[in-house]
Amino acid sequence: MRDELGASLGSRMSTALSIRERHGQDESWHAPAPPDAVVFPQTTEEIAQIVRGCARHRVPIVPFGVGTSLEGHVAALHGGVCIDLSRMNRVLEVNAEDMDARVQAGVTRKQLNAALKDTGLFFSVDPGADATLGGMAATRASGTTSVRYGTMRENVLGLTVVLADGRIVRTGNRARKSSTGYDLTRLFVGSEGTLGVITEVAVRLHGVSPAMSAAVCAFPTLKAAVDTVIETIQSAIPVARIELLDEVQVRGVNKYSKMDHAEAPTVFFEFHGTEAGVAEQAEMVGELARGHGAADFRWATRPEERNRLWQARHDAYYGGLSLRAGARGYVTDVCVPISHLAECVLATKRDIERSGLIAPIVGHVGDGNFHLVILVDPNDADEVARAASLNEQVVRRALAHGGTCSGEHGVGYGKMAFMSEEHGEALTLMHTIKFALDPHNLMNPGKIIAGSAPSAATAS
Numbered sequence: 375m376r377d378e379l380g381a382s383l384g385s386r387m388s389t390a391l392s393i394r395e396r397h398g399q400d401e402s403w404h405a406p407a408p409p410d411a412v413v414f415p416q417t418t419e420e421i422a423q424i425v426r427g428c429a430r431h432r433v434p435i436v437p438f439g440v441g442t443s444l445e446g447h448v449a450a451l452h453g454g455v456c457i458d459l460s461r462m463n464r465v466l467e468v469n470a471e472d473m474d475a476r477v478q479a480g481v482t483r484k485q486l487n488a489a490l491k492d493t494g495l496f497f498s499v500d501p502g503a504d505a506t507l508g509g510m511a512a513t514r515a516s517g518t519t520s521v522r523y524g525t526m527r528e529n530v531l532g533l534t535v536v537l538a539d540g541r542i543v544r545t546g547n548r549a550r551k552s553s554t555g556y557d558l559t560r561l562f563v564g565s566e567g568t569l570g571v572i573t574e575v576a577v578r579l580h581g582v583s584p585a586m587s588a589a590v591c592a593f594p595t596l597k598a599a600v601d602t603v604i605e606t607i608q609s610a611i612p613v614a615r616i617e618l619l620d621e622v623q624v625r626g627v628n629k630y631s632k633m634d635h636a637e638a639p640t641v642f643f644e645f646h647g648t649e650a651g652v653a654e655q656a657e658m659v660g661e662l663a664r665g666h667g668a669a670d671f672r673w674a675t676r677p678e679e680r681n682r683l684w685q686a687r688h689d690a691y692y693g694g695l696s697l698r699a700g701a702r703g704y705v706t707d708v709c710v711p712i713s714h715l716a717e718c719v720l721a722t723k724r725d726i727e728r729s730g731l732i733a734p735i736v737g738h739v740g741d742g743n744f745h746l747v748i749l750v751d752p753n754d755a756d757e758v759a760r761a762a763s764l765n766e767q768v769v770r771r772a773l774a775h776g777g778t779c780s781g782e783h784g785v786g787y788g789k790m791a792f793m794s795e796e797h798g799e800a801l802t803l804m805h806t807i808k809f810a811l812d813p814h815n816l817m818n819p820g821k822i823i824a825g826s827a828p829s830a831a832t833a834s
Contacts, residue, residue, distance in 0.1 A: 375455070382420075387413045394410070399449065400443040401691075402443070404449065407451050409453060412438075417462070418534055425540045433454050433816065437456075442504075447512075447784060461480060463482075473578065474576060478508075479572050479573050480508060483497060483499065483510070498519050498580050499524075508572045512567055513526075514526050514527055516741070520740075522612055529577050532544065532545050532547060533545045533572055535572055546576065567817060583646035583648075588644040589643045590674070591669065593640065593641070593669075595639060596719065596723060598666035598667055600716040602659075603641060604713070608712070612655065618719075618744065619690065619735070620723070622733075631685070642687055706746050708769055711776050712741075718744075718771055718772060719737075719744060733748040793824075804822070805823050815827070
């Protein structure tokens with residue numbers, strides 16, 4: 375197989391250990407697993423050729439964007455070939471009148487928004503990391519703006535996918551709605567490379583608002599902060615971003631990003647709309663916040679101030695790590711119905727205190743999603759065990775309240791243990807779909823769906 379890849383791709387195939395190790399690890403604490411080879415295709419047709427060769431030799435395939443995932447998605451648990459899509463990074467078309475665009479899967483969100491700079495449009499999904507759109511589609515990513523603009527599920531219009539046998543399929547179209555056939559686009563959004571390799575993504579764009587303002591508001595208690603968030607959402611105030619940080623996370627943000635926020639439970643807000651609309655939204659939220667004992671808003675109105683504020687929020691993971699030198703972040707996330715958010719966040723805070731661990735809380739709480747960054751010494755088995763127990767407590771509570779074990783990080787192999795409890799018999803249907811499309815279990819094996827290992831690979 376390596377000889378075939380070398381003959382067709384030349385220097386765009388590597389078996390160097392450093393490159394393989396880089397492609398077997400994401401940003402998570404999960405153990406890495408390098409592939410046997412890494413390839414750098416430039417077209418969908420090249421990927422189809424690579425996949426057909428892998429299918430003949432029963433070689434596993436692991437798609438790779440930029441490696442910012444958090445549940446072990448890119449670990450080559452059974453070896454095989456990693457398909458790095460970074461060289462497929464062209465913006466193929468922008469249809470400003472229809473507010474959509476089509477890109478190769480290796481285009482990053484920042485790259486797309488730079489290409490849209492003079493159009494008055496932007497791509498809304500912002501997971502923090504400068505992830506590729508192919509990876510974001512594969513993990514059904516969301517982020518700080520999802521409370522208003524939706525997740526990748528709502529913003530992907532269509533895909534080009536190479537299936538496990540090398541066939542190329544195109545799903546969806548540019549029409550705003552269709553009632554024809556199965557919704558194959560949604561089938562592949564969130565499939566994490568287990569059903570095929572996403573090579574192109576068509577996305578919905580949004581108009582840039584004429585007025586934007588951001589604010590930070592500290593609260594006397596975590597409950598007061600969460601209750602304000604819940605009332606804001608239930609009042610149908612169209613906030614663009616609404617993010618919660620507990621006092622531990624604020625301390626980390628201050629330390630890492632050189633900020634000076636009060637070390638108290640804090641909510642970051644952003645408002646989009648007309649000048650009058652933004653002012654009205656801010657006043658309504660301010661009234662709710664004051665009703666829960668909050669201090670006045672601390673405003674960031676200039677673009678550079680807003681960017682600095684949200685960059686600090688995006689760097690919250692590194693801010694958390696800065697609280698303990700040498701620690702690794704055991705990152706987890708859950709999402710619950712908004713009516714159960716306060717109960718789950720406050721119970722999680724008590725769990726953290728009982729565990730004796732440092733675990734900042736941060737979240738896109740406008741849609742019920744919150745995260746823990748549990749700081750552990752990976753060489754301390756007791757700490758790792760306590761972190762795993764804390765993670766399990768948080769997840770099982772979310773499931774008991776009608777939530778999910780992962781609001782946006784995905785399953786990978788890190789959350790597989792909770793899939794049966796969350797989905798029940800529906801997991802059997804997912805298994806049926808997986809093995810109907812990938813009968814030899816070659817597409818990112820060992821992720822989402824538990825099953826037999828791929829057939830033995832032929833490495834020659």
